[in-house]
Amino acid sequence: MRTVSAKLKHIGTSLSSSSRPYSLTPLASSHGKPRNPPSPTLLNEFVNFCYQRDLPKAMNAMAAMERHGIYADSITYSELIKCCLARNAVEQGKLVHKHVFSNGYQPKTFLINILISMYVKFKLLDEAQALFDQMRERNVVSWTTMISAYANAKLSDKALEFFVLMLREGVLPNMFTFSSVLRACNGLFNVRQLHCGMVKLGLESDVFVRSALIDVYSKLDELKDAICVFNEMETKDLVVWNSIIGGLAQNSDGDEALDQFKRMKRAGFTADQATLTSVLRACTGLALLEVGRQVHVHVLKFDVDLILNNALLDMYCKSGSLEDAKSVFERMVHRDVISWSTMIAGLAQNGFSQEALKLFDLMKASGIKPNYITILGVLFACSHAGLVDDGLYYFRSMKRLYGIDPGREHYGCIIDLLGRAGKVDEAVSLVQEMECEPDAVTWRTLLGACKVHRNVDLAIYAAKQVLKLDPEDAGTYVLLSNIYANSQRWEDVSEIRRQMREKGITKEPGCSWIEVNKQIHAFIVGDTAHPEINEINRWLNQLIHKLMGIGYVPDTNFVLQDLEGEQRDDSLWYHSEKLAIVFGLMSLSSGSVIRIRKNLRICGDCHTFAKLVAKTECRVIVIRDPIRYHHFQNGVCSCGDYW
DNA sequence: TTAGGGTTAG
Numbered sequence: 330m331r332t333v334s335a336k337l338k339h340i341g342t343s344l345s346s347s348s349r350p351y352s353l354t355p356l357a358s359s360h361g362k363p364r365n366p367p368s369p370t371l372l373n374e375f376v377n378f379c380y381q382r383d384l385p386k387a388m389n390a391m392a393a394m395e396r397h398g399i400y401a402d403s404i405t406y407s408e409l410i411k412c413c414l415a416r417n418a419v420e421q422g423k424l425v426h427k428h429v430f431s432n433g434y435q436p437k438t439f440l441i442n443i444l445i446s447m448y449v450k451f452k453l454l455d456e457a458q459a460l461f462d463q464m465r466e467r468n469v470v471s472w473t474t475m476i477s478a479y480a481n482a483k484l485s486d487k488a489l490e491f492f493v494l495m496l497r498e499g500v501l502p503n504m505f506t507f508s509s510v511l512r513a514c515n516g517l518f519n520v521r522q523l524h525c526g527m528v529k530l531g532l533e534s535d536v537f538v539r540s541a542l543i544d545v546y547s548k549l550d551e552l553k554d555a556i557c558v559f560n561e562m563e564t565k566d567l568v569v570w571n572s573i574i575g576g577l578a579q580n581s582d583g584d585e586a587l588d589q590f591k592r593m594k595r596a597g598f599t600a601d602q603a604t605l606t607s608v609l610r611a612c613t614g615l616a617l618l619e620v621g622r623q624v625h626v627h628v629l630k631f632d633v634d635l636i637l638n639n640a641l642l643d644m645y646c647k648s649g650s651l652e653d654a655k656s657v658f659e660r661m662v663h664r665d666v667i668s669w670s671t672m673i674a675g676l677a678q679n680g681f682s683q684e685a686l687k688l689f690d691l692m693k694a695s696g697i698k699p700n701y702i703t704i705l706g707v708l709f710a711c712s713h714a715g716l717v718d719d720g721l722y723y724f725r726s727m728k729r730l731y732g733i734d735p736g737r738e739h740y741g742c743i744i745d746l747l748g749r750a751g752k753v754d755e756a757v758s759l760v761q762e763m764e765c766e767p768d769a770v771t772w773r774t775l776l777g778a779c780k781v782h783r784n785v786d787l788a789i790y791a792a793k794q795v796l797k798l799d800p801e802d803a804g805t806y807v808l809l810s811n812i813y814a815n816s817q818r819w820e821d822v823s824e825i826r827r828q829m830r831e832k833g834i835t836k837e838p839g840c841s842w843i844e845v846n847k848q849i850h851a852f853i854v855g856d857t858a859h860p861e862i863n864e865i866n867r868w869l870n871q872l873i874h875k876l877m878g879i880g881y882v883p884d885t886n887f888v889l890q891d892l893e894g895e896q897r898d899d900s901l902w903y904h905s906e907k908l909a910i911v912f913g914l915m916s917l918s919s920g921s922v923i924r925i926r927k928n929l930r931i932c933g934d935c936h937t938f939a940k941l942v943a944k945t946e947c948r949v950i951v952i953r954d955p956i957r958y959h960h961f962q963n964g965v966c967s968c969g970d971y972w
Numbered sequence: 973t974t975a976g977g978g979t980t981a982g
Contacts, residue, residue: 508975606978639979
């Protein structure tokens with residue numbers, strides 16, 4: 330930081346070195362009346378107050394100077410503006426603006442840019458825009474300040490419009506402009522055009538521009554381009570690493586995100602809050618509890634970072650480790666609506682509905698206003714606990730109490746709630762009353778209700794609606810085919826299979842993952858690849874026969890039940906989650922929880938199997954499928970046998 | 973005087 334004496338020396342030099350003592354004192358050619366040269370004493374006092382960030386004294390000094398007809402120069406005004414910004418003093422900032430333009434003076438572009446930037450930082454875009462409009466000359470900084478302001482305010486069209494206007498005025502963009510305008514891009518076409526523009530201007534190698542490019546390609550789901558931009562970089566900094574790790578984690582490519590994280594560490598970088606947040610997100614997606622715990626150790630360095638703690642909380646919730654999640658939540662120094670919503674949804678999804686609803690009350694009591702997602706967690710909790718009246722109350726009153734319009738997801742929760750309670754007709758009525766158009770997820774939810782309550786006709790109707798909106802949904806094709814087969818509608822069965830062949834739709838094979846000693850073991854249905862598969866199968870056969878001895882009957886009635894479509898009796902025995910459960914029994918110590926993640930919904934038979942294994946082997950088994958969490962303990966499941 | 977990265981549902 331510059332010392333006061335250095336500053337004074339600087340001022341002294343300015344005063345003595347030129348016939349125009351203050352370099353930015355208006356010249357005769359400036360608009361407005363020429364200003365008197367400043368008095369060194371008054372000016373020195375004023376400058377000192379500015380550098381000391383003593384805003385009240387600086388403002389008084391400025392007024393005193395102006396009473397003598399003395400005006401500061403642009404550099405000093407810019408220091409005063411920094412003073413206002415440091416103190417978040419909006420009104421004083423506006424006053425400085427008036428002083429800068431007082432006496433008909435027309436300040437230099439440099440100073441007007443600083444004033445615009447001040448208004449942007451105060452989030453007063455209208456004031457910034459008005460000042461920008463008044464400018465006689467706008468340079469690249471003026472334009473970039475406005476573009477960046479609109480990009481930050483999520484007014485993408487406005488930011489892009491300014492970029493085009495800037496080009497039309499013949500102002501050449503620089504790397505600052507590109508990294509700002511990229512954030513406003515929401516279409517691939519724009520990004521490619523901009524990318525070409527940067528290459529032409531030789532700005533592509535700038536590290537800020539590159540990280541913005543990686544980020545925007547990732548957000549547009551163009552990971553190949555993001556990785557390409559990243560790999561082409563010879564010099565990478567931490568933000569660039571964070572951009573690619575974050576992009577991968579947000580695009581459900583957790584494995585690759587964790588690989589890049591390892592490469593980043595090998596390259597000598599130390600993770601910061603943003604890195605750890607993305608790494609936790611990758612762990613969350615993969616349900617890697619043990620790896621997540623390792624990351625937790627590093628999170629302790631940043632224990633007041635809200636975003637990072639929210640990510641940690643979510644990791645524990647989604648890995649099914651509610652005790653850890655509660656502990657993180659209790660210890661958080663600050664909690665925002667995301668912290669509360671994450672915890673409420675985490676409790677609800679893991680089967681702790683009453684706790685979730687109690688937490689919602691606590692949240693409101695603590696003065697935090699619920700948002701769209703909070704209410705989803707609350708409705709989910711009601712649905713899980715079969716609290717039809719409460720769920721309908723929250724749903725019907727959300728607009729009135731919290732100002733939140735019910736969206737498709739809220740309708741989905743209530744359809745699920747009514748379906749779970751056997752009120753399928755009411756669920757249909759709700760679909761009909763929806764203000765927004767039902768989508769494939771809505772119909773799939775209704776299909777779930779039909780599945781449980783064996784409502785074949787409605788199931789066929791709902792399945793057809795799903796396929797209209799999502800013609801690639803293999804699970805629904807298989808389900809529909811099974812429904813027809815059960816009704817001996819063989820022509821319809823053939824038609825469904827023909828459609829699947831024609832469209833090249835194949836069912837994704839069922840896959841389950843389990844983490845043992847920080848290694849991930851993956852099992853595919855009917856797996857033969859795992860090195861211990863023979864031992865696993867031997868255990869599995871013994872276990873199935875043991876369970877059959879206490880009444881387990883493999884459930885081969887898959888109609889309206891098997892969302893995987895793994896309907897053959899022999900494959901039933903080798904469903905991926907059964908293999909993973911047995912591997913967990915073989916590999917994990919007797920007290921530890923068996924945690925499994927699945928890519929497809931669990932079938933009815935595996936659900937029964939898991940409940941019985943949990944009972945006979947005295948284990949807690951947690952299976953996370955794409956939609957729900959199942960905690961199996963003492964022969965029961967937290968989902969209440971509805972999923 | 974202008975620029976880049978991280979959190980909740982689905």
